[in-house]
Amino acid sequence: MSSTPVSTLAKQLFSMTLPMLFGILSLMSFQLVDSAFIGQLGVLPLAAQGFTLPMQMIVIGLQVGLGIATTSLISKALGANQEQYGKQLAGLVLLVGAVGVLVLCLLIWLLREPLLALMGGAGSVMPIIELYWPWWLVSAWVGAMTYFFYSISRSNGNTMLPGVMMIVTSVANMVLDPIFIFTLDMGIVGAAVATILSFLLALVLVAHKVWQNHWVSFDFASISVPKSLAELGHIMGPAMVSQLLPPISSMLATKLIAGFGTAAVAAWAVGSRFEFFVIVTVLALTMSLPPMVGRLFGAKQFDEIQALVKIAVVYVLVFQTAMALITFLLATPIASLLSSEQDVVDIVTLHLLWVPLSLGPLGICMLMVSVANALGKAYRGLTISALRLFAFFLPCLWLGGELLGLTGIFIGAFIANVLSGANAWWMYQRTMALVKRGGV
Numbered sequence: 001m002s003s004t005p006v007s008t009l010a011k012q013l014f015s016m017t018l019p020m021l022f023g024i025l026s027l028m029s030f031q032l033v034d035s036a037f038i039g040q041l042g043v044l045p046l047a048a049q050g051f052t053l054p055m056q057m058i059v060i061g062l063q064v065g066l067g068i069a070t071t072s073l074i075s076k077a078l079g080a081n082q083e084q085y086g087k088q089l090a091g092l093v094l095l096v097g098a099v100g101v102l103v104l105c106l107l108i109w110l111l112r113e114p115l116l117a118l119m120g121g122a123g124s125v126m127p128i129i130e131l132y133w134p135w136w137l138v139s140a141w142v143g144a145m146t147y148f149f150y151s152i153s154r155s156n157g158n159t160m161l162p163g164v165m166m167i168v169t170s171v172a173n174m175v176l177d178p179i180f181i182f183t184l185d186m187g188i189v190g191a192a193v194a195t196i197l198s199f200l201l202a203l204v205l206v207a208h209k210v211w212q213n214h215w216v217s218f219d220f221a222s223i224s225v226p227k228s229l230a231e232l233g234h235i236m237g238p239a240m241v242s243q244l245l246p247p248i249s250s251m252l253a254t255k256l257i258a259g260f261g262t263a264a265v266a267a268w269a270v271g272s273r274f275e276f277f278v279i280v281t282v283l284a285l286t287m288s289l290p291p292m293v294g295r296l297f298g299a300k301q302f303d304e305i306q307a308l309v310k311i312a313v314v315y316v317l318v319f320q321t322a323m324a325l326i327t328f329l330l331a332t333p334i335a336s337l338l339s340s341e342q343d344v345v346d347i348v349t350l351h352l353l354w355v356p357l358s359l360g361p362l363g364i365c366m367l368m369v370s371v372a373n374a375l376g377k378a379y380r381g382l383t384i385s386a387l388r389l390f391a392f393f394l395p396c397l398w399l400g401g402e403l404l405g406l407t408g409i410f411i412g413a414f415i416a417n418v419l420s421g422a423n424a425w426w427m428y429q430r431t432m433a434l435v436k437r438g439g440v
Contacts, residue, residue, distance in 0.1 A: 019163025079298020361421025
């Protein structure tokens with residue numbers, strides 16, 4: 001039995017989740033505002049942003065992979081009362097992150113021509129890329145450094161600071177975007193400059209707080225740096241790969257759906273965007289749950305880990321089921337709000353009748369990946385992600401489409417999410433059994 005009351009664990013979990021929820025929502029608005037303003041500049045700037053997105057996903061893959069390793073190892077060290085080692089790990093993360101992301105950004109810039117040719121983006125968009133990418137790459141580096149400080153803060157149990165800073169960043173960007181894009185007539189470059197200044201503001205404030213709380217140390221005399229780097233790499237590598245799998249899966253899924261026409265592709269994009277908003281609390285939990293699991297893991301409080309995970313799973317199932325029922329009842333009005341094209345509305349309605357009912361199991365799958373990473377079992381987390389996308393999602397979509405046409409696509413997505421959730425829960429149970437026995 002858990003020695004910590006369930007009500008206490010639940011209170012701690014949701015008090016850490018709430019700031020991350022508002023932070024994620026603000027970041028969503030950040031992306032929407034950028035796209036809206038750049039969209040007013042014409043087709044070529046919008047195309048330049050489109051060709052930038054795949055490169056951005058690579059940078060974010062490195063950034064998030066290191067962030068996951070940070071949360072896992074520092075929270076575990078703190079749970080084991082190794083505070084100095086936790087501070088030293090934070091220092092290593094900042095150095096590795098600063099150099100790693102800088103090298104990646106330089107490579108992207110030096111290889112810009114072959115990369116764009118590979119994506120079919122050479123030609124008329126190239127002059128805009130030449131102007132835009134130097135500023136965008138600076139913004140990517142500053143954004144990554146800000147994210148590493150957020151990860152250190154979350155590892156130390158403070159989710160309020162990164163949550164508030166995400167909101168501050170979003171508001172600053174919203175104010176600065178029109179000034180630099182239109183008033184100062186900098187166009188798409190102005191969007192990147194606004195992003196740099198917004199991230200810089202957050203970086204200065206969060207770095208000051210981290211230093212003030214003495215959460216970082218650059219004195220590595222008492223630790224084996226190669227061993228600590230190997231620990232970081234052990235979690236960071238599979239976590240990075242896990243971040244890059246969804247875009248690949250998404251491209252393949254889009255290719256399948258394209259066989260049903262452009263209205264189907266448009267409807268799939270709209271429905272997927274709606275799903276993203278519906279599971280925003282799950283996304284927040286994937287950021288707030290790992291630091292708590294990591295600390296409990298470091299303290300070898302395995303019963304508390306299981307109690308905490310159970311609270312999160314029950315919440316996700318209940319909340320997502322309630323959201324699915326509301327969506328089911330209001331499917332047509334919601335679809336009409338999301339698109340004005342009747343063909344698209346009809347398909348989105350079909351999407352909303354089936355897929356949201358399975359977002360609870362999908363949420364469990366996402367949580368179990370985060371828990372596996374927090375337990376230092378990053379390869380298990382990667383396995384859960386890979387099975388979800390390539391053993392369940394894509395095959396079920398293909399089979400559904402073959403048997404029942406477009407309706408089968410959505411039924412396939414429903415079945416895939418349910419199977420993914422069940423598999424993830426089973427793998428989590430096996431992982432916890434191994435952890436308790438001290439296995440790998």
